[in-house]
Amino acid sequence: MAGPGNSDGLSRGKALVFASIALLIISAYLVRLFSMQVVDNYIYREQADEVSRRSERIPTRRGEIFDRNFDQPLVTNIDTFAVLLDLSSVPADGLQELIERLAEYLNTESSYIWSRIPAVRNQSFSAYEIWSGASYHQIARIAENIDRFPGVSWESRATRYYTQGALLAHVLGYTGEITAEELQILYNEGYAGAREIGKTGVERQYDNILRGEDGIRFGRVDARGRRIYDLEDIPPTLGNSIVLTIDRHIQDLVEMALGPRNGAALVLDPSNGEILAMASYPDYDPNIFYTSELEGSIQALYDDPRSPLLNRTIQAAGSPASTFKTLMTAALLQEGTFDPHDEIFCPGYVQVGDRIFRCHDLDGHGSLDLYEALAESCNVYFYTIGKDYLGVQAIVDYSHQFGLGDVSGIDLPGEVRGLLPDPEWKERTYGVPWVGGDTVNMSIGQGFMTVTPLQMANLVAGIINDGTIYQPHVLKEIRYQDSLELIQRFEPRVLRDVGVSPEVLEQVRIAMRGVITEGTANVVITTRDTEVAGKTGTGQSGQEDYKHSWFIAYAPFNAQPGESQYVVVVWVDATNEWEWWAPKAANIIIHGITNNMTFEEAVEDLQPLWYMTRTQLREYLESIDAGGIEE
């Protein structure tokens, strides 16, 4: 019984079982290793590379926005601080206390800070951003007591700052974090790494000019996030700055003149389409979008039924009312179907079918020719003209030519087209045919038609320019952010020609001048420093007891060679039609622009004003100084 292979050793069968099990598993492992390391190697290599390669944004600086005076920015970037909290350095039992202390130092509720910390926390190192928009002062206080704030750090962030507060808010717009939806749409336009994007106004319209491009600092990090070595940086490209056509002094005048009244006002240079002022009320201070502190106010803004975010000069439309009679005047004169010097008798109403249409003067204006009818804004005259001498199609055609019912293509987002109805549209929408009454209504700018203040400004511009309407715009120049050198200037371009002869338009201008000298606006347009021409209007707003007060005007009436003219359009929700704020505001605006005055100086200079005495002005100005206008 000596030697190997005796029966006391392991039997060959069992040896084979053991060997098979061992070799089978080893082979299986080798197959697995081969498939991981050789076949799928590229996947893991990439994964390993990705895991350790970390890029860091080198933030760019968004371009600034200037007004046409180009002396100080309306929008710039300031450094505020984001407060970060690294939970791994906070003792477990000290978190509650720490957050309460932070809330006190940051002047907020601790519940807000709690809401920024996820319930399921990551074990590994990561800092949560618990606050943005902290001031230098707040950070300094925390820094002084840093031993009482374990795990707290801060990061300076360039934040948009609107130097003039609510001034021009609707035109400037604001920025915000890019949303997933926006990214999806803009991904192919190079927005892949962007974090901030313009949400409204110029910030949105010219986002690609303003935003610049973040740089990237590449590096490798180890598992604890420590930097191992740096690769080459890609430097950031600064955003370009924008100079607007807006004149902030005129803007201020316009906003003050509009005052705390829901409505819109704008000033346009008819010779090139430049918007000099564009105001909408209610307004807001865009700076609230940049501090955590004011998140509540943002919600209040969204919830406000008066829609403060709406730019009423281009994003709201209403019946043009009597201002439409200027277009009717132009159409009638061009068509020549009725002699402007022939008179029509106004008994105070007109009957069409079985409907009675009234004039605003219920006793009737008596007999008037075209010039008197426009000055007095006689409805009966224009009812008759519209129904018997022009017809609906001509009215629609001329409206088209003046750009009603269509966007102007102004370089601001969200412009609406209003509505230019015609028989076909009514049939399609309501299923009932266009009737004579509709034409009658349309003749005085009532009924289905709606227009935006900008469309009305263009209409006036067309009348002044012998038919040419320039593309309205707010962008004047693009400049380098650091050197301020000019990159590109916006060249004026013609938007449309209204197709009415210069002789006819001259007659329209004379008729509009008549509105001021002897017509409806005579008592309110008190400025004597320039000759104003215009047209009033009082439209239905859709709400009972709530009317739109319109005033479309330009000055000076007859420009001397080299003298520039400007169009002023004011559109206000009036609580009753006698308040008539639109022409009153326009009066102050025109007086202010003509004499290069502020609102205060203009009102002072226009005294005595029967609708705003010195006492009222003082109270009004004090209410503004006291921090905002309350309605």
Place this chain on the structure above:
Amino acid sequence: MMNRSIVSFDYLLLFSTLALIIIGILFIYSSGINADGIQTSNEFLRQIIWASIGAALMVSAALIKYDYYRDFAPYVYGGFILLIIFTLLFGSVVNGARSWIGLGPFGIQPSEFMKIGVILLLAHYLDRQGLRKIQSLQGFLLSLFIVAIPMGLILMQPDLGTAMVYLPIALFILYAAGARPLYLLFIIGIIIFTVIFTILPEWERMIYSGSIGFFVIFNERLYIILVASALLISIFIALAGYFILKKTYLFYTAYFFTMILIGFILSLGARWFLRDFQMMRLIVFLDPNVDPRGAGWNIIQSITAVGSGGLAGMGYLQGTQSHYQYLPAQSTDFIFSILSEEWGFAGGLIISTLYGIIIVRGIVIATQARDRFGSYLAIGVIAMLFFHFAINVGMTIGLMPITGIPLLFLSYGGSSLWTAMIGMGMLMSVSHYKFKY
């Protein structure tokens, strides 16, 4: 032939063992290199010291005639059991388990050395019993008892991984000794069912993230009792049927249901006993992305390191996952990952081949041993090496759950290295003294 075998050492075994140990030291050195290329650890120096002493232990163990081990087996076993109990009471906690006793910087893990004790006593016990006794249920259960005592003590530390590796070693020795496959399969079946029933409810909670109506049987007392009762009744009916009808399939039905029932009951115990982190290791084995920065981190980093190695690797000391410290426990549990990253598939092939040589050579030694004790001893040592390899390497490539089982010979650590080397010495002794004089 006789002469050669007396004077000649088992050089193939010696060479393979030393090669593995040297490769291990190389990569323990590599694992201490940080991202700046600076050596931050003296582990490789310590390992050289361990290996030098270990070599002396191995040669001594090889030169001692293994018959002496038989006589000392109960004392070795008993001694280490006492040491483990001492450790449980006075040991220090490392990685969450009270598994260390030591003085100053040097410490030992008795749970590693205990494997030698179990192999020796089991070989000794099975050698003394006749084949008839081994095949009896009583003999089988007694053998299991020898393993169950240290397993239970180690579970109390608690060190699940180390405890679990005892079981396959014991099953291999028992199979070699001729235990009935019916019993062995019963144990294996219970293990499988226990694992499945333990993981399933957690799988539902963590990965499936939904609710499967059927799973109330794991969570609600009433249903647990109902299921257990139903299984019990089925077993009784099957057994009754077997004794009346003498149909073997009824026996196997009862056999099968009993495995399920025991697995079911054990799984309830396991879910109660296992800590959350241990449960998470099982869950992330199924899907590491459940907790990629927590429990799944090790698996993900290890697989990434191995996979990025390629055919020939990134080069010695050139790995990124390892030197940027993404890879955890590089010198111990995940030494195979750093080796695979830097030496690629070629490195894995070398390690597998060396292990393969040792295992095949060990099995040959077992078949050639001059008595049963020597053959069981050889199988025990081979089983220990093989299961450490299978569990550790399987873990680094995502085929096994994460357990703290070292890769013997390569992983840093004196206790496991000495255990492996003493085991190799004993194997060499069996090879050396295979002839009766």
